[in-house]
Amino acid sequence: MNLVESLRALLGEAGLLTSDLDAFETDWRKRYRGRALAVARPASTEEVAAVVRLCAEQGVSLVPQGGNTGLVGGSVPDGSGRQIVLSLARMKRVRAIDADNLTLTAEAGCVLQALQEAAAARGLLFPLSLAAEGSCTIGGNLATNAGGTQVLRYGNARELCLGLEVVTASGEIWQGLCGLRKDNTGYDLRDLFIGSEGTLGIVTAATLKLYPRPLAQSTALAACDSLEQAVQLLSLARARAGSGLTGFEVMNAFSLALVRKHFPQLPQPLAASPWTVLLELSDSEGEAHAQALFEGLLETALESGLITDAAVAQSRAQSRAFWHLRESIPLAQSEEGLNIKHDIALPVSAIPGFVAETDAALARAFAGVRFVDFGHLGDGNLHYNVQAPEGVPPAEFLAAHEAAINEIVYDAVGRHGGSISAEHGIGQLKREELAARKDPVALALMRAIKKALDPQGLLNPGRVL
Amino acid sequence: MNLVESLRALLGEAGLLTSDLDAFETDWRKRYRGRALAVARPASTEEVAAVVRLCAEQGVSLVPQGGNTGLVGGSVPDGSGRQIVLSLARMKRVRAIDADNLTLTAEAGCVLQALQEAAAARGLLFPLSLAAEGSCTIGGNLATNAGGTQVLRYGNARELCLGLEVVTASGEIWQGLCGLRKDNTGYDLRDLFIGSEGTLGIVTAATLKLYPRPLAQSTALAACDSLEQAVQLLSLARARAGSGLTGFEVMNAFSLALVRKHFPQLPQPLAASPWTVLLELSDSEGEAHAQALFEGLLETALESGLITDAAVAQSRAQSRAFWHLRESIPLAQSEEGLNIKHDIALPVSAIPGFVAETDAALARAFAGVRFVDFGHLGDGNLHYNVQAPEGVPPAEFLAAHEAAINEIVYDAVGRHGGSISAEHGIGQLKREELAARKDPVALALMRAIKKALDPQGLLNPGRVL
Numbered sequence: 001m002n003l004v005e006s007l008r009a010l011l012g013e014a015g016l017l018t019s020d021l022d023a024f025e026t027d028w029r030k031r032y033r034g035r036a037l038a039v040a041r042p043a044s045t046e047e048v049a050a051v052v053r054l055c056a057e058q059g060v061s062l063v064p065q066g067g068n069t070g071l072v073g074g075s076v077p078d079g080s081g082r083q084i085v086l087s088l089a090r091m092k093r094v095r096a097i098d099a100d101n102l103t104l105t106a107e108a109g110c111v112l113q114a115l116q117e118a119a120a121a122r123g124l125l126f127p128l129s130l131a132a133e134g135s136c137t138i139g140g141n142l143a144t145n146a147g148g149t150q151v152l153r154y155g156n157a158r159e160l161c162l163g164l165e166v167v168t169a170s171g172e173i174w175q176g177l178c179g180l181r182k183d184n185t186g187y188d189l190r191d192l193f194i195g196s197e198g199t200l201g202i203v204t205a206a207t208l209k210l211y212p213r214p215l216a217q218s219t220a221l222a223a224c225d226s227l228e229q230a231v232q233l234l235s236l237a238r239a240r241a242g243s244g245l246t247g248f249e250v251m252n253a254f255s256l257a258l259v260r261k262h263f264p265q266l267p268q269p270l271a272a273s274p275w276t277v278l279l280e281l282s283d284s285e286g287e288a289h290a291q292a293l294f295e296g297l298l299e300t301a302l303e304s305g306l307i308t309d310a311a312v313a314q315s316r317a318q319s320r321a322f323w324h325l326r327e328s329i330p331l332a333q334s335e336e337g338l339n340i341k342h343d344i345a346l347p348v349s350a351i352p353g354f355v356a357e358t359d360a361a362l363a364r365a366f367a368g369v370r371f372v373d374f375g376h377l378g379d380g381n382l383h384y385n386v387q388a389p390e391g392v393p394p395a396e397f398l399a400a401h402e403a404a405i406n407e408i409v410y411d412a413v414g415r416h417g418g419s420i421s422a423e424h425g426i427g428q429l430k431r432e433e434l435a436a437r438k439d440p441v442a443l444a445l446m447r448a449i450k451k452a453l454d455p456q457g458l459l460n461p462g463r464v465l
Numbered sequence: 466m467n468l469v470e471s472l473r474a475l476l477g478e479a480g481l482l483t484s485d486l487d488a489f490e491t492d493w494r495k496r497y498r499g500r501a502l503a504v505a506r507p508a509s510t511e512e513v514a515a516v517v518r519l520c521a522e523q524g525v526s527l528v529p530q531g532g533n534t535g536l537v538g539g540s541v542p543d544g545s546g547r548q549i550v551l552s553l554a555r556m557k558r559v560r561a562i563d564a565d566n567l568t569l570t571a572e573a574g575c576v577l578q579a580l581q582e583a584a585a586a587r588g589l590l591f592p593l594s595l596a597a598e599g600s601c602t603i604g605g606n607l608a609t610n611a612g613g614t615q616v617l618r619y620g621n622a623r624e625l626c627l628g629l630e631v632v633t634a635s636g637e638i639w640q641g642l643c644g645l646r647k648d649n650t651g652y653d654l655r656d657l658f659i660g661s662e663g664t665l666g667i668v669t670a671a672t673l674k675l676y677p678r679p680l681a682q683s684t685a686l687a688a689c690d691s692l693e694q695a696v697q698l699l700s701l702a703r704a705r706a707g708s709g710l711t712g713f714e715v716m717n718a719f720s721l722a723l724v725r726k727h728f729p730q731l732p733q734p735l736a737a738s739p740w741t742v743l744l745e746l747s748d749s750e751g752e753a754h755a756q757a758l759f760e761g762l763l764e765t766a767l768e769s770g771l772i773t774d775a776a777v778a779q780s781r782a783q784s785r786a787f788w789h790l791r792e793s794i795p796l797a798q799s800e801e802g803l804n805i806k807h808d809i810a811l812p813v814s815a816i817p818g819f820v821a822e823t824d825a826a827l828a829r830a831f832a833g834v835r836f837v838d839f840g841h842l843g844d845g846n847l848h849y850n851v852q853a854p855e856g857v858p859p860a861e862f863l864a865a866h867e868a869a870i871n872e873i874v875y876d877a878v879g880r881h882g883g884s885i886s887a888e889h890g891i892g893q894l895k896r897e898e899l900a901a902r903k904d905p906v907a908l909a910l911m912r913a914i915k916k917a918l919d920p921q922g923l924l925n926p927g928r929v930l
Contacts, residue, residue, distance in 0.1 A: 185891060282707075
């Protein structure tokens with residue numbers, strides 16, 4: 001039997017697709033279009049292991065896929081037509097919730113929002129939250145160590161995971177599901193698989209951390225004249241609110257101007273200012289306590305000149321509206337036309353210097369260029385995006401200057417001790433940048449690990465390394 | 466030149482010891498006594514790398530050592546007299562504190578307490594805290610992924626580390642120091658080195674997370690009739706206090722009876738009860754707020770029958786006295802005589818069942834045996850220690866029954882989804898248990914990684930794997 005026949009014998013008709021594969025072959029941003037030999041859709045961990053063994057026997061490589069919402073081309077096949085896409089979508093069972101232990105065990109194909117809802121149904125919180133949550137899967141979230149809007153308090157996907165079940169490159173099953181907060185029995189395999197983008201093994205299930213649901217959430221907007229002031233406001237908010245501070249987002253004036261232009265129906269409670277900060281407090285005591293905390297904090301910030309204006313949301317609906325402003329920036333950007341995106345991280349203290357220096361360097365090199373700077377300042381994570389000058393066709397600008405702009409930005413990231421991929425991963429998109437910019441000793445260590453765990457190079461080849 | 470001469474030429478007289486090595490050759494509990502060829506004491510990362518290269522050329526193995534306070538024999542040489550102890554003690558510089566980024570960068574030989582003090586001098590908190598903090602080093606803390614008393618809120622050493630500088634087995638330097646909260650550029654090398662007990666590379670420096678100092682800390686003791694109630698109290702405290710709950714320790718009646726017997730001068734505010742819980746709240750608003758939170762929480766717990774009595778500390782001194790009770794248990798145990806220690810982790814929800822079942826099994830097998838059960842219930846980490854029956858000489862009991870008791874305990878740990886080493890690591894002490902009990906696929910992955918990163922097997926051989 002050839003591979004496709006063997007896979008069909010193993011998985012049945014429901015478990016193998018060989019036509020109409022477009023949705024599996026194209027990435028979400030439509031930058032990458034590949035061609036697969038077939039899409040395997042196993043329904044159990046044992047079936048995943050059997051698929052891997054069949055592929056290993058025949059030297060055929062595998063591309064694991066969850067919700068296929070990644071931004072770096074990590075989950076679509078190459079153009080050879082010889083790869084198998086391994087979709088985890090049928091493995092979507094919540095296996096267990098342990099309320100006393102605050103853990104949830106779920107299969108890789110569970111959609112993130114379904115997990116949030118399963119936790120909420122038990123009065124608990126699974127705090128991972130990001131734009132694609134309606135279709136991304138927890139397997140993909142773990143494979144890419146996804147971030148999102150609550151990292152400041154709860155950490156990335158990695159910090160939310162206690163244990164994994166993984167199918168190795170040789171088709172064995174590592175049974176590493178556990179609900180333990182402490183476990184010092186050997187090397188940290190869990191964190192090695194997390195963020196490896198399917199190149200070291202295939203995550204089939206995970207045990208995740210849950211939290212008590214905060215009784216209240218409160219949101220405020222504050223206007224700052226400079227990023228330096230926004231950083232000082234962050235320090236103040238951390239000292240006052242401790243880990244009650246669950247969100248600290250920053251938006252430059254142009255980001256909000258684009259929202260105003262393309263979504264004029266969205267109210268913007270503050271007058272335009274160089275930088276606007278969105279703060280979120282989560283409170284285990286209640287709405288009144290959160291509001292009082294916010295008022296004290298913002299009063300101090302106003303008095304000490306860190307902010308020029310502020311608005312505290314007066315209701316849940318207004319909180320949502322404040323977040324909606326922040327979340328509308330990527331959509332407003334798209335309306336304005338293609339831009340050149342950078343998902344970067346820096347030490348929080350380095351961000352003001354980085355932005356001033358890089359804005360200036362780009363403005364010198366490309367007169368009239370515009371900056372859509374926004375992101376998770378509390379995590380040191382900026383979405384530092386560069387828009388064509390007014391009147392210049394965005395696609396032409398991008399084609400002509402993307403490489404040069406990336407070089408200026410990533411060189412500055414390097415000088416300021418930053419990372420060229422904060423939360424989106426490497427995939428295909430940043431593989432060459434990684435090879436060029438990462439510490440060579442680190443790259444050699446990573447290659448040695450890849451070779452040790454996947455000697456045939458069959459798991460998601462050409463991604464990351 | 467032979468190796469010792471080469472090392473002396475490299476490190477100078479201050480950097481190489483060849484006599485009076487006892488303190489480096491014997492572990493803290495005096496269970497292991499080795500013999501070293503020499504103790505190398507490099508003063509810089511470059512010197513560490515050069516030592517490793519010299520040893521690698523001659524095929525001589527290295528045992529990295531920090532404060533030598535480990536409990537599993539991981540940091541002393543074997544008896545061959547052919548190993549080099551690599552002491553990081555001279556590398557104790559705090560390289561940088563970045564208050565806006567809430568990070569501290571320090572060399573491996575920094576004593577933990579010195580780091581806590583360096584952070585405090587800037588008004589900040591480095592929350593790792595454990596009994597040996599006056600002499601253990603941050604390099605050792607990271608090599609063993611140390612835990613301690615504030616894990617519930619801040620995590621283990623692993624969660625407190627953002628970046629590492631590591632000398633690899635081939636004597637190269639991985640420059641992975643970074644102060645980033647998000648960095649998805651390839652595999653997670655950091656977490657692989659953390660907890661690898663010096664078998665994959667030598668940590669020479671680290672960038673660590675700092676936190677704002679809480680304005681107030683408040684402590685309470687509460688009496689429970691059962692462990693089930695203690696677990697319910699934990700859930701209630703988490704829901705009420707959120708991440709303000711920084712400590713949740715449990716002590717059985719016999720633990721506190723031993724303290725009463727050997728340290729009668731220590732006041733015990735509550736009457737004896739089957740289980741006593743120590744709760745700690747950290748508060749960013751102040752003492753009064755913390756006290757009010759405690760009173761509300763304990764009132765609810767009393768009303769709903771979760772606890773039978775409680776005492777809230779009325780001063781910092783009384784808080785210290787409550788903690789002192791808890792910290793005196795290991796000393797009281799020593800006074801009572803040798804016992805058989807188990808540093809285990811379980812899902813919190815499994816702890817009542819585990820203790821009931823294992824107490825019963827051991828009592829059946831060894832009539833009159835006594836249980837010193839205490840630990841970090843909030844983390845699912847129990848120190849489940851077994852003391853000889855009254856009147857039986859402890860050393861004889863231990864010699865005769867340690868293996869059989871370990872088997873009963875560790876078998877039960879396995880059945881309940883737990884870990885045989887929560888926070889102490891594997892070292893020499895639990896290496897055979899690990900080989901016998903860990904998932905074989907995990908062991909094979911670990912061995913493949915060890916071989917890939919240390920092909921000559923020169924870094925702390927015979928430890929962990």
